[in-house]
Amino acid sequence: MAPITTGHYLGLSAALLLIGVAGVLTRRSIVVVLMSIELILNAVNINLIAFSSNSQNVRGQIFAMFIIADAVAEAAVGLGILIALFRNKDTVLADEVDLLKW
Amino acid sequence: MPTTAAETYFPVLVQALLAIVIAAALVSLSFLLGRKVKNSVKDMPYECGIVPTGDARHRFSVKFYLVGMLFILFDIEAIFLYPWAVVYKELKMFGFFEMFTFILLVVAGFFYIWKKGVLDWSHNDPSALRSPAGRVEMRDHHPEEILVAMKR
């Protein structure tokens, strides 16, 4: 069996990116959209750490830690906004949030 | 050094086999040697523990979302301690002061949520809690309501 190389990690990351993008673009539930965005951020983290270990350069790992912290802050703010919306509108579906258009 | 796939994964196979054998042995031994008693206490989920009080699919108040959110925020702050801990000795006092500043900022955030009454779940005194909307509202929306809304 071949060893796992940087290329494998990049493939995994690309797959996660595609799943995430597809999730954001097709799902109706805002909670799932949020999860899909987190998925893309994790794809970025895998990329960074694979590159970091490939080039023996610690910068990518530090970057990944900042992305983790940022993803948490984003999730917290996003859920807060979602709860505020749910209290006023009783929906968490993206296509029912339609007061503002044209 | 293992060279082929079979050699690489052989230890895993041994471990899996050992786990199966030991698990099967323990279950069958207690079945063969143990005394057999049948009563209602025996059928409870936790024979020697807490008496179950209801369904496991319990509804939680939406207050807990706030607590969960704050937990994960403060939890993740800890990841910045790891790289600091690795090079703490080389950074000397400078690293200490930097981390002190960082912790101070986290504590400021903690002080803020504490004074805002987020940690105080027991009472709902509207005058104590202030926010753009007047106060931090603790209206109950249960996860199931959200789930129903998601499925609609």
Added chain:
Amino acid sequence: MPANMAPSSAEILRFLPEIILAVMGTFIMVLDPLVRGKSPKIFGHISILAMLAAIGASIFAYTNPGPAFSGMLMVDGFATFFRVLVLGVGILAVLSSYRFLDRERADTGEYHALILFSLVGQCVMVTANELIMIFIGLEISSIATYVLAGYLRDDKRANEAALKYFLLGSFATAFLLYGVAIIYGITGTTNLSAIRAVLSNTTTAPAGAVVGAAVALMFVGLAFKVSGAPFQIWAPDVYQGAPTPVTAFMSAGPKAAAFAVFLRIFMTAFETVGTGWEPLVWVSALLSMTIGNFAALVQQNIKRMLAYSSIAHAGYVLVALAARSEIGTAAAMFYLAAYAMMNVGAFAVVAHLSGKGERRLSLNDFAGLGVKQPLTAALLTIFLLSFIGVPLTGGFFGKFYIFKAALQSNLVWLTVLGLLNSAVAAYYYLRILVVMYMHEPGEATLAVEPLSFGLSAALILPAIGTFVLGIFPSALLQFADKSSIFGR
């Protein structure tokens, strides 16, 4: 590892504006639950003082320019220009929110703390010389702005604006990050100058397709942040739904900071692959101008019209970026300064007129404002004329320098189409003037309250600035020219 990681005092001085803002923001946040609504105006005063102190610190830091913290930050003329610009926008936004927050009974420390935190992020963005710092600054600024957009929690429009801003904004950030990760992978560094060195070395330069993919991903992320077409969809909804002073803030400050990042990344790190990304910017500039101006023509809601106009103005700045020259960078800097002033001013007038609960936002609500409140109407006229680009206003020289830079880079078609767009734009700005001066006062204008002190300041200061840029443009332009080389 270097033996001594501790920064020198010169480096800390170069970072002082951000330190002041962060400390004061935290201070306001902690003070808020202690004071508990006894004297809400104090938070505004504190934040204005903090921003003034930060402007002072920025200018002082420029007396000793240079890198800080192992080259992660670069205090140069460019950074100082944008630091002062975003802080100025912050001051004007806070001045225009006093009356608004009072009216909506929403004057809390959080509002001002969030503005200060957003400004910390913007200052870090414009100073950063490194992709990690740019990302951190961008996120500090964005997350604070997401919350500000939904600040009125019981307003359904604000909820919706915050949600859309948040979802699309974080989606865009994710794209930007993916591009950054690829750049890190192929160059092994995140420092902009080092990336430039790797990309310009023809023997070791990585495969063009990979660089292209990374640049395109980063372009998508940044175009989202500056509301450049075709990634502008969020802007009208968010600008319309957010509280008006917040709209004034986020359509000028974070946008200017995002453009600063755009210029710095694309004109330093990616300058050597410029022929590759120029078409992207070209198309985006044209689409932004066209979509913005033509969609604005049919709007009845004033905030939505200004939102589309802001998309169009992002298009003009992208024209300057497409020029790929130092003159273009200087023109973009000048334009952003002029745009920030007229935009904040115009939104401040809207905040003044809209009334409690922001119900009066239709174009017809401006009917007869010229009779009822001649001063407000006159100030709004100045901003609208600057939007159009009439001589003697900052908007005129902004457009002039941008199209001059575009012509010097042989972007003849883009210049022609841009000028045609400006002509279209004049129609909807003039429509507001006609309603304001030619129509009889309606219900809205009759009910409008007198100008408060904070609002008058938030209107008169940018009006003066618009005239200064329109009559003596050379001082600022010379500074921009000098700063546009990024200390290379």
